[in-house]
Amino acid sequence: MSLVQHFPPDWNMTDFHERLRQLRKARKITQTRVAELLGVSPRVYTRWENGDAVPVFATVVKLADILDVTLDQLAGRKDIDDDAKIHNPELHRLYSKVDQLSDEDQKALVILLDSLVKRSRMSQVMGEI
Template identity: 50%
Template sequence: MPDINLMQTGIDMSAFSERLKMLREARGLTQSRLAEMIETLPRVYNRWERGHIVPQLESLIKLADVLQVSLDELVGRSEASKDVKIRNHTLHELWQQADSLPDEEQKALIMVIDSFVTKSMMEKVVMKSAKR
């Protein structure tokens, strides 16, 4: 008998949860960090990754954007690419140049980029809570 989640959504939840975890780990994100980036509760995200519940379409779209994959790749309708997709041309060129830097310089660059991303995410959280 087919799995009820597969029948209702067309998504094989065990394959989806494994793919979600693989994509998250490939980008070096924790469950909590990814949940924060898509503006959902960490416990809800955890239930997706364990295959207990199916994300809503809005959440799937946010996940696909953050994980830099298409919705089809995210839900397993096509193979997920291992390549990092950077849409901004200048940022893409800089990323290619940074890839050839020595490890120590790459680590420093990662720290700088992470601090900017964290700052931006915190500003979004503050703005969202200020609207309430």
């Protein structure tokens, strides 16, 4: 018995590599970072995006989680929503847990984020001078 999980028969994976590249770029994540999050070598991941290979189904599920899309979107059964609100998967994961924080902690987080954004803007302005 083979341990390799195959895709459901009605899923057309012909354009998988193109959707994978499109989703990764829309979320502004490098190939190396996605490979790191998956625990595979960047070379293996590059083969998936080039269409030279297709990952096993369990890995496709992980890719959907990392890219914050449904399996249907990744497999081409539904249109892709390119409007990722938070491109960094770690920030997105944490963002989804913010509502669980106390009001006091949420206020502190707002102050912290606001100061980081202001500092970044200030650095950009100072760099333009």
